[in-house]
Amino acid sequence: MNFRILLRTLVLLFLSSALYSQVTVSGHISDPDGANVPDVQVAISANGRKLTTTSDNNGSFRFLHVAPGAYRLRVEAAHGFEAYERNIAAGTNAVSLSIQLKVSSVAQEVVVASEPDAVSLDDSNNRDQIKADASLLQSVPVFDQNYIAALSPFLDQTGIGTGGVTIVVDGVERKGIGVSASAIAEVRINRDPYSAETRQPGRGRIDIITKPGTPHVHGSFNFTIRDSVTDAKNYFAVTKPFEQKRIYEGSITGPAAMDHHTTFLISGTRQEDNLQSIVHAITPSGVTNANVATPLHNTEFAARISHDFSPANRVSLQYNVSDVVTRNQSVGGLVLAEAGTNQRVREDDVIFTQRIIVTPNLLNQIQLFYEQDYGPIRSTTNAPRIVVDGNFVGGGAQADMLQNENNLKINDTVSWTHRHHYVTFGVNIPNLSRRAWDDNSNRWGTYNFASLSDYQSAKPYSFTQQAGPGRAIFWMNELGAFVQDQVQLRKNLQVSFGIRYDWQTYFKAWNDFGPRGSIAYRFKDQKTVLRGGAGLFFDRSGAPPEADLNRYNGHTIRAVTLLNPGYPNPYPPGMDINSFPTNLVTLEPAGRVPYNINYSLTAERELVKGLTLAVTYRGMRGISLLRSR
Known part of the structure; x- marks a missing residue:
């Protein structure tokens, strides 16, 4: 015994x-x-x-x-x-x-695409994700080549957050893709959903990887045209409006020097959307029907050059520009042409990236991103705004504003492999920005009438107006730090755990630590994986609420609301806008950054080779969500 x-x-x-x-x-x-x-x-x-x-x-x-x-x-x-x-x-x-590797002696290049494992323990290869590579993006028709709009329905609205969809391009959080459609190598949703490296959960962000430079010249060009010749006539249009959209898009990559250590990528797109809005309103002179041109022209260009100083040290520098010009926006329906706005949004970016392999087990990547934005909005007519409920909106748009932004983003990530551990840690600074808002909106005032008869009788039920310098300069700073360890406990068991800290201006965040964790177990048949995870994710306020705190402080902008005012002179005799208390925007003293707890359980099963079934249960609980009162 x-x-x-x-x-x-x-x-x-x-x-x-x-x-x-x-x-x-x-x-x-x-x-x-x-x-x-x-x-x-x-x-x-x-x-x-x-x-x-x-x-x-x-x-x-x-x-x-x-x-x-x-x-x-x-x-x-x-x-x-x-x-x-x-x-x-x-x-x-x-x-x-x-x-x-050695170059093959075969004259014709042959590309052999590898097939990933059907079920994997790695969180980044989970089957509850949307993944599209370059070949799929080119073969699937996407309306107007807008991949963000096409993929957004696959996101969870509860995970998007206050600031909208989070777009991460080559590891940097951005407002847009920055490159044209043909320069995209891969798009993923829900990749590594509980990673501490990112602020948003997997179903609240879109991860995009652009094509790298290649030692051989490759390129593509696409032209798309859509015409209204086959469109049905709009019921409210007196004459059928002529509309046409043209899209010019392309990219090219190749060697930038004879030594093949330097490569380039150039991409661009030009979208000319010549649309018309149909106005159908009831004015004192009768029914008004009109076709109003509302063109939108969008130009984007990107150029990147990469150089390998050694096999372990690669540096790249990229410049992006996006310029969107619109005319007569907001016109249509009850809104007359005179109440439209002209707008321009221009963004210039410079991106520096360096990847250093310190040792075969240690990798460091740093990214510096400088962004400059310029966004004027101008009313087509300088006049008081007239809103007659259910009949028409006329006068001026009262939307005059200029927004400028200078922003620096910094990402530094270290990856370290040691035995059964894969450790990542680093710093994310998505915003170190100085913003200037010149707000001259609603300077002529807005009158609201309950009916057409009240308008003809000069009896508005409310009047709003703004005055004051209107210029607000403020800093919007956000930063995050994280550490995560992925441990292979056994061949069929992997555990990942980490923690992230997020901070932003205007909110107390000394204890905003978000733990994340996940586990994956593969059964003996090698065809079934059971994985689960949970994490705490902090939201952000975004720029508009912080701009409101700086503008509507009683000094920069005075905003008043009068009930049952006079017309066309809303103020009583001897009084003006300074005679009334101003509207204020303040932050609740106990206000804090909202956060939510996400959790999920997934079962993945390979049915046959090339076909996998994934069943997922997901849950979310939001705490201290933002609201305006």
Whole structure:
């Protein structure tokens, strides 16, 4: 009996020693010039057992939980490179490899697309996500090439937050994509939903990866035209309006120098949307029907140059510009042409990125992003605004405003691999911005009438007007810091846990720490994964509420509301706007940043090769949500 107990103890000790002696095999793949080679299938095999993975956008790969022994490593032929094979030995320490591929002698380039595992423990490869690569984006018709609008229905409205959809392009949070449609390499929704690296949950953001520079010239050009010749006639239009939209879009990438260590990417798009709005209103002179031109012209351009100082040090510099010009906006329906606005939104960006492989197990990437915005809004008519409920809106739009912004974003992320751990930590600063708002809106005042007869009788029920300098300058600063550890406890069990801190101006946030965590377990059949996760995510106020706090303080803008005023002179004799108390916007003393708790449970099952079923239960609870009273 004692011998059996001793034997079992020795077996358990042997198995425990084998489990904890397993190591990590990682490496970096480059071409003959030292540039990264992404999306290449890598495999290690021994005694009929095979592990596979795919190199990421940095050309890196890794295998976790590898038992000691001798293995055969193979890199499949792809992207015009020959296959690569070598023997490796996994001992007690982590194995780091540097692999340089050779160009295939075949004249015609053959691209072999690797197929990822059907079910994976990695949170970034969960099956409850929307993923579209470049080939899918080009083959699926997207209205007006607006991928953000096409993918937004797949987001959870409860996870979007106060500031709207979060767009992350190449790791930097942005207002728009910045590049044209053909320069997009991949789009994902719900990638790593409980990552501490991002402020929003997976279903509240869109992750976009743009195409990298290539050592060979590649390019595409697209032209789209849509005409109203086949449109049905609008019931309220006296004559059928002529409308036409033209989209010019393209991108090109290739080597910028003979040494092939420098590459470039140029992309651009021009959208000319010549639309018309139909006015159908009832004025004192009778029914008014009119077609009003409301053109929208959008121009975007991006240029990026990347240079590899060494296989471990890559630097890129990118410039983006977006210029949107609109005319006669808000016109249509009950709004007459005289009450429209002309608007321009221009954004210029400069992006610097440096990726350094300090050691085979340590990677650092820093991104500096400078943004300058210019956005004037002008009324087409300078006159008091007249609103007659249910009949017409005329006079001036009273929307005159100029918004300027100078913003700096900083991202610094460190990734470290050690045995069973994959640790990431860093700093995200999405906003270090100085903003200036010159608000001259509603200076002529707005009259509201309950009916057409009240308008003809000069009996408004309310009058609003603004006065004062109108210029507000304020800083909007936001920052975040995070740390996360992904641990491979066993071959079929992975746990990830982390914590994030977020802070922004105007709100007390000394204790705004958001813990995140997830777990994934794969069954013995290798076809079923059960994963779950939970996390606390802090929202943000955005610029408009902070601008209101600075404008409507009783000095910068005086805003008054009068009930049953006179017309056309709303004020009593001897009184003006300064004779009445002003509307104020203040922050509740106990106000804090809203946050929500997200949690989910997912079961993934490979039915047949190439077909996986994922069933997910998701929940969210919002706490201290923003409201205006």
